[in-house]
Amino acid sequence: MLDDFLVRAALAGIGTAIAAGLLGCFVVWRRMAYFGDATAHAAVLGVAIALLFGTSITLGVGVVALAMAMLIHGLSGQGASVDTMLGVLAHGALALGLVAVTLIPGQRIDLDAYLFGDVLSVTRMDIAVIWGGGALVVATLWWHWSAMLTATLNPDLAYAAGINPRREQLVLTLLLAAVVAVAIKVVGALLITALLIIPAAAARNYASTPERMAFLSMGIGALSAIAGLRLAVIFDTSVGPMIICVAALIFALSAVGRGLRGIGT
Amino acid sequence: MSLIEAHHLEFGHGSQRVLQGVSLALEPGEIVTIVGPNGSGKSTLLRVLIGALKPQKGSVTRQEGLRIGYVPQKLHIDPTLPITVERFLNLPVAVGKNAALDALKTAGVAGVSSQQMSQLSGGQFQRVLLARAILGKPQVLMLDEPTQGLDQPGSAAFYRQIDAVRRDLGCAVLMVSHELHVVMSASDRVICLNGHICCEGTPEVVSAAPAYRELFGTGTGGALALYRHDHDHGHDHDHHHNEAAE
Numbered sequence: 001m002l003d004d005f006l007v008r009a010a011l012a013g014i015g016t017a018i019a020a021g022l023l024g025c026f027v028v029w030r031r032m033a034y035f036g037d038a039t040a041h042a043a044v045l046g047v048a049i050a051l052l053f054g055t056s057i058t059l060g061v062g063v064v065a066l067a068m069a070m071l072i073h074g075l076s077g078q079g080a081s082v083d084t085m086l087g088v089l090a091h092g093a094l095a096l097g098l099v100a101v102t103l104i105p106g107q108r109i110d111l112d113a114y115l116f117g118d119v120l121s122v123t124r125m126d127i128a129v130i131w132g133g134g135a136l137v138v139a140t141l142w143w144h145w146s147a148m149l150t151a152t153l154n155p156d157l158a159y160a161a162g163i164n165p166r167r168e169q170l171v172l173t174l175l176l177a178a179v180v181a182v183a184i185k186v187v188g189a190l191l192i193t194a195l196l197i198i199p200a201a202a203a204r205n206y207a208s209t210p211e212r213m214a215f216l217s218m219g220i221g222a223l224s225a226i227a228g229l230r231l232a233v234i235f236d237t238s239v240g241p242m243i244i245c246v247a248a249l250i251f252a253l254s255a256v257g258r259g260l261r262g263i264g265t
Numbered sequence: 266m267s268l269i270e271a272h273h274l275e276f277g278h279g280s281q282r283v284l285q286g287v288s289l290a291l292e293p294g295e296i297v298t299i300v301g302p303n304g305s306g307k308s309t310l311l312r313v314l315i316g317a318l319k320p321q322k323g324s325v326t327r328q329e330g331l332r333i334g335y336v337p338q339k340l341h342i343d344p345t346l347p348i349t350v351e352r353f354l355n356l357p358v359a360v361g362k363n364a365a366l367d368a369l370k371t372a373g374v375a376g377v378s379s380q381q382m383s384q385l386s387g388g389q390f391q392r393v394l395l396a397r398a399i400l401g402k403p404q405v406l407m408l409d410e411p412t413q414g415l416d417q418p419g420s421a422a423f424y425r426q427i428d429a430v431r432r433d434l435g436c437a438v439l440m441v442s443h444e445l446h447v448v449m450s451a452s453d454r455v456i457c458l459n460g461h462i463c464c465e466g467t468p469e470v471v472s473a474a475p476a477y478r479e480l481f482g483t484g485t486g487g488a489l490a491l492y493r494h495d496h497d498h499g500h501d502h503d504h505h506h507n508e509a510a511e
Contacts, residue, residue, distance in 0.1 A: 029346045146357040153342060153356065159317035160335030160407070161357050200345075207347045208381065 013225030019134035021221030024196035038090035040192035042068035044097030062181035117188035117240030133182040187240035202251035205258040275322035301458035307441040334398030338409040372396035408440040
């Protein structure tokens with residue numbers, strides 16, 4: 001079954017979308033979208049470094065995304081507004097990565113694969129990495145759920161309950177780097193943030209508790225992955241952007257549906 | 266033994282000193298109110314006491330395993346985060362439906378448990394925060410300007426609620442407020458803070474202290490009038506309460 005490249009692509013897409021859908025809820029609740037962007041854009045630099053040293057792309061991306069995430073985590077602890085700093089880091093890392101990739105001697109790189117994903121070429125090994133990384137993300141969030149939710153609501157409430165919100169934020173930061181490393185093959189560096197926030201935003205319209213929003217978000221992510229893959233094959237387009245198009249369409253429908261429901265009551 | 270003891274706390278941002286040499290101890294069951302003008306370090310002091318901020322100098326000693334119920338100054342819940350009152354009360358520790366309903370009843374908001382937090386009125390929201398704070402059977406209840414945004418009858422009712430809760434639980438209460446006339450009468454002890462402790466003692470002692478009257482004698486005439494009909498202060502804004510406190 002895994003011999004079929006479409007089955008492999010579907011498995012890779014679903015695994016990534018579930019992990020991103022769950023983590024994406026925290027990205028939305030904590031307004032970390034720009035944080036996600038910076039980490040994801042740094043991934044291109046990771047690709048360049050991995051190619052340069054001949055190591056695995058996932059490793060290179062993971063390490064650089066981690067370094068970027070830790071840097072931002074450190075900056076956000078200074079208390080100052082980091083919005084501009086994030087912008088500089090996000091686009092600086094992206095530009096540096098783009099330049100570095102073209103400077104690597106001896107090979108012509110298909111940059112599109114890293115910017116927009118190349119899920120049709122995933123190997124069994126890729127799927128193992130994606131599902132392993134995804135399982136790690138889901139398990140960690142499950143384990144930390146209450147503490148992380150409390151820290152997200154209010155850091156002082158967390159302190160009063162004996163929870164260190166900085167530690168919870170650090171865990172989120174590490175998970176974000178993991179998701180970036182896992183997702184680059186599927187949707188590419190430029191669209192990872194979209195996979196994080198769009199399913200979560202769509203789920204918000206129909207959820208009354210954080211848990212329901214999380215499950216809905218994972219479901220919407222997986223549905224987008226499957227439908228996006230199918231549509232991409234039918235219309236012969238690239239898969240990553242099509243997955244995001246489907247997610248955006250679901251978001252639009254959910255927003256309209258909510259609006260209509262609001263009028264009806 | 267005191268529930269919490271703070272010794273010679275120093276805290277500041279950069280060169281700006283927020284707390285200087287603040288020491289205090291909280292005994293079981295007592296109601297202590299911290300009053301002070303805006304920017305006097307009241308909230309900072311409370312946050313140091315719960316461990317959210319590390320003092321640059323000095324120490325905070327909490328009784329081993331001390332249970333703190335904390336009501337923050339304001340709690341902004343991001344509109345993207347859907348959460349019912351019942352779910353909110355079960356964070357971070359799941360307490361179950363009955364305990365949650367009991368706490369809501371004690372806090373005076375029975376019947377809101379299935380509502381979204383975002384749909385509550387200001388008064389309901391503060392009471393839900395109070396309900397959450399008392400769920401863990403705290404030995405000390407800490408409230409940071411809990412009636413901000415409530416009108417006068419609303420805040421008076423809220424303070425009555427706190428008093429009822431305290432009698433129920435027998436816990437100590439440490440609160441920060443600027444509503445002098447309401448809170449002082451209910452306090453065992455008042456601490457007047459302006460970076461350092463200007464004066465402290467029973468409400469009568471503090472309200473008569475020159476340092477206190479220097480801080481609050483001008484500008485809050487209306488509030489003070491309820492307490493003491495005395496409007497003959499000069500408008501002297503040079504703060505030299507260091508000497509005055511002695």
